[in-house]
Amino acid sequence: MPNVPNIVRERLKAAEPTAGHPDADVLTAFMEQSLRSVERARVLDHLARCADCRDVVALALPATEDAGAVTLVPHHGWLTWPTLRWAFVAAGIMVIASFGVMRYRESAQPEQLSRYAAQKVEVARESPASAPVSAAAGPETKPDKALVPPARSEADTKSGAAVEPKQLVDTELASAQPATRQMDRLSSEQPSANDFHGSVAGPIKRQISNGPNPPVQWQQQNAQLPPVRMIAPAAAPAATAGANTGNLSQTVTVEVAGAAKPVATEAQDHNSQAQLQASDSQERSAYSTVGKAKAPVNIETASAAPVTDAAGQQELPRQDGNPNGRNFVFATTPALLPRWTISANGSLQRSFDQGSTWQDVDVNANSALSMTSLEAFAKTSRAKEKDANKKALKAGAATPTFRVVTALGSEVWAGGSAGALYHSADAGSHWTRILPSAAGTNLSGDVVSLEFSDPQHGRITTSTPETWTTADEGQTWQKQ
Amino acid sequence: MSSTKQNSAVQSIVNDLLVELHARSGCEKIGLTRESFAVILCEVGTKHATASTSETEIRAFFLSLRVDELALARACAGGNNSAWEIFLTRYREKLYLSALRIAREDSAARDLADTLYADLYGTSTRDGQRVSKLSSYTGRGSLEGWLRTVLAQEYVNRYRRTKRLVSLDEESEDGVQFCAPDPEPAPAADTRLEQATDEALALLSAEDRMVLSAYYLDERTLAEIARMLGVHESTISRKLDKLAKALRKQILGNLVRRGMSRRQAEESIDVDVRDLQVNIKRTLTQESSPPAFSEKRAEARVREGSG
Numbered sequence: 087m088p089n090v091p092n093i094v095r096e097r098l099k100a101a102e103p104t105a106g107h108p109d110a111d112v113l114t115a116f117m118e119q120s121l122r123s124v125e126r127a128r129v130l131d132h133l134a135r136c137a138d139c140r141d142v143v144a145l146a147l148p149a150t151e152d153a154g155a156v157t158l159v160p161h162h163g164w165l166t167w168p169t170l171r172w173a174f175v176a177a178g179i180m181v182i183a184s185f186g187v188m189r190y191r192e193s194a195q196p197e198q199l200s201r202y203a204a205q206k207v208e209v210a211r212e213s214p215a216s217a218p219v220s221a222a223a224g225p226e227t228k229p230d231k232a233l234v235p236p237a238r239s240e241a242d243t244k245s246g247a248a249v250e251p252k253q254l255v256d257t258e259l260a261s262a263q264p265a266t267r268q269m270d271r272l273s274s275e276q277p278s279a280n281d282f283h284g285s286v287a288g289p290i291k292r293q294i295s296n297g298p299n300p301p302v303q304w305q306q307q308n309a310q311l312p313p314v315r316m317i318a319p320a321a322a323p324a325a326t327a328g329a330n331t332g333n334l335s336q337t338v339t340v341e342v343a344g345a346a347k348p349v350a351t352e353a354q355d356h357n358s359q360a361q362l363q364a365s366d367s368q369e370r371s372a373y374s375t376v377g378k379a380k381a382p383v384n385i386e387t388a389s390a391a392p393v394t395d396a397a398g399q400q401e402l403p404r405q406d407g408n409p410n411g412r413n414f415v416f417a418t419t420p421a422l423l424p425r426w427t428i429s430a431n432g433s434l435q436r437s438f439d440q441g442s443t444w445q446d447v448d449v450n451a452n453s454a455l456s457m458t459s460l461e462a463f464a465k466t467s468r469a470k471e472k473d474a475n476k477k478a479l480k481a482g483a484a485t486p487t488f489r490v491v492t493a494l495g496s497e498v499w500a501g502g503s504a505g506a507l508y509h510s511a512d513a514g515s516h517w518t519r520i521l522p523s524a525a526g527t528n529l530s531g532d533v534v535s536l537e538f539s540d541p542q543h544g545r546i547t548t549s550t551p552e553t554w555t556t557a558d559e560g561q562t563w564q565k566q
Numbered sequence: 567m568s569s570t571k572q573n574s575a576v577q578s579i580v581n582d583l584l585v586e587l588h589a590r591s592g593c594e595k596i597g598l599t600r601e602s603f604a605v606i607l608c609e610v611g612t613k614h615a616t617a618s619t620s621e622t623e624i625r626a627f628f629l630s631l632r633v634d635e636l637a638l639a640r641a642c643a644g645g646n647n648s649a650w651e652i653f654l655t656r657y658r659e660k661l662y663l664s665a666l667r668i669a670r671e672d673s674a675a676r677d678l679a680d681t682l683y684a685d686l687y688g689t690s691t692r693d694g695q696r697v698s699k700l701s702s703y704t705g706r707g708s709l710e711g712w713l714r715t716v717l718a719q720e721y722v723n724r725y726r727r728t729k730r731l732v733s734l735d736e737e738s739e740d741g742v743q744f745c746a747p748d749p750e751p752a753p754a755a756d757t758r759l760e761q762a763t764d765e766a767l768a769l770l771s772a773e774d775r776m777v778l779s780a781y782y783l784d785e786r787t788l789a790e791i792a793r794m795l796g797v798h799e800s801t802i803s804r805k806l807d808k809l810a811k812a813l814r815k816q817i818l819g820n821l822v823r824r825g826m827s828r829r830q831a832e833e834s835i836d837v838d839v840r841d842l843q844v845n846i847k848r849t850l851t852q853e854s855s856p857p858a859f860s861e862k863r864a865e866a867r868v869r870e871g872s873g
Binding site: 088089090091093094095096097098099101109110111112113114115116117118119120121122127128130131133134135137138140141142143144145146147148149 | 623630667668702703704705706707708711712714715716717718719721722759760763764766767771772773775776778779780782783784786790793794796806807809810811813814817835836
């Protein structure tokens, strides 16, 4: 603080009070700001001259906690304009900033979605007929060739879920950054034959199969196919399961964490609805590619698209045997679904290009023995399933001679000699052998007709003749 | 307005406002009649009103009174037991706590509080009438604040009395009895300086002078001064800054107007002869041979200049 000349101090000190000391009442009123201006000035003048009265005032002030008792004039209170002014300015800035952020997010989302969709399309296309039930990607027949080796699944691994399965198709979703990194990491993984086990609850892994190839092939295929749209809701975590071929040359087994909402990557044109559907259905099951008795996630794929597994939403029965786990969502466009036929020599064939070319489908490549009883299913552990699979493979080592095939979207039923009945929920990428059984008897005879009005309800007629019906997608059968 | 006229004006206003004021006071509960209360109001009004007080001002004055506390205090002063019970319930604890804050020491605080209690209760009598300090309460400020002020006044009086009792030993140490009589007043320049300073100070408002006094004489903190005046601390800080600069400028101007040159005026302000005297005295008590007067003057000038 600045100093004043000593003379000032001297003269202040020398000043004598002009009037008597104000009484306690007046001093109290002064301290409580209750005096009128004239009287206040008079008291102030006295205080300027009288040190004793200044001492009294200083001592008589209420404690700081009791400041309320003394009515202080709020010269610079919080509610005065100078302070409020800045409060208003700050509030205005915050409002504008939050508004701007919201607008930015809104504009960013559509872009993200479209980008994501575009990428999904790419992935879907790439996803070569991962169908290849064949174990080896190499020896894979035409389907594989025609397809980009790494089936790119639309696994949208948003939430970082990773798919265990060996081969994962990288969907390259912009939104799935972690997944992208994951994919990079996994890209070096080699597919292994016969291993398409995935864990139910594992994170979704995406694997990029050979880097540069996919895009090239994808482009090739792209030319042929209508643009496939990968859809992934911005907020949905990911995962779509890609079709898993036997040895996963192109499959993405995406396991969605229980709570994760897998994003269905639909190899469809801008089928966001499909995706949404997929998302909804996702909640119910985790897709485990491997080790499940049930067929893996069935992803609808455009019939023409050489996408192995267009990501589709799939719900696979959980390993815990949830009877309702098997809900399939058809979210893909029909154009991506393959056509089915039985060749002259009883081979099951499918075509992704409206019949221009046909590929044999080996139902034994990754089939699993399907128990018709829930109990059996529930009990099946992974190890057991593996054994069961091996058994089934041994049992049905010989590819059955098919007589009939029927498909509803990606639901495919194929029946043949010696009671051979196979079901695929993913347009033929994975097959499950069905053994209708009721009251101790099994289906016998050749399957001569298959009628499925919808995925749940079906009727089989055999050569015996026997008629078997199911109302729950083949889990249980009744003999008519 | 003559005092008689003034009294009658007060009376009529009291009559006017009595109903309202009586209702607010609640004096019936403490055994104070309406008539007694009217008398009290008249006394308070008369004491306050001056010759220049208008009726409007008197009316406003009455309406601003804390009539409920006034009634309680006057009922206590009159010896009303129920009033005393209420008073003790409300203020006993606060009185002691205020005394403790003022005296800062328990025994002194108790002494202070007990003395005040006796005064409030009215242990002394005058003309057979109990004299209670509460009679002097007029309701202009809160009763609690009034009690604190009375305590503070009592404390300052005690301290002032104690301060005056300086022991001979202390005086001998200070060398008071040996101090030489003050030299003759400095040359005319000092008078001019005093006059110029008084003139400059007179131009300031009472509040400004009070702030200057509290800060430079009492050496109070900015916060304390702010609380005394009911303003923000920063207000006091800015005020002092402004005042210090303005004062120097004003005094210089006044000195120049009194015939001094600018340089003389500055010298006059910065160097106070009385300061020199004090310095010499201090030096004498410390050293045997004081330095030359001129050297001391130069040192003082340097010291003042850097101050």
